[in-house]
Amino acid sequence: MPLFECEQCHCVDNTALTNFWQAHIEEKPQLCSACDPEIGKWHDKFPRIPAAEYTEKYPKARKVEYPAKGAAQSRG
Numbered sequence: 001m002p003l004f005e006c007e008q009c010h011c012v013d014n015t016a017l018t019n020f021w022q023a024h025i026e027e028k029p030q031l032c033s034a035c036d037p038e039i040g041k042w043h044d045k046f047p048r049i050p051a052a053e054y055t056e057k058y059p060k061a062r063k064v065e066y067p068a069k070g071a072a073q074s075r076g
């Protein structure tokens with residue numbers, strides 16, 4: 001499951017459980033479910049922990065790889 005670091009609280013969240021891709025396309029800050037005003041609360045699918053702590057615990061965890069900001073709009 002692709003993960004990302006929230007730009008506001010720097011916790012780890014899953015792209016599938018947030019508006020990550022929508023925010024990416026619109027070039028908005030990528031927020032976890034708790035920081036996203038449209039969601040407003042943590043989903044409780046897994047514990048909310050800081051990205052630094054997560055990386056220490058799960059060094060091999062796959063983080064999301066996405067194109068650089070702006071690239072999504074260059075589709076001709």
Ligand SMILES: [Zn+2]
Nearest residue numbers: 006009032035
């Ligand atoms: Zn957050």
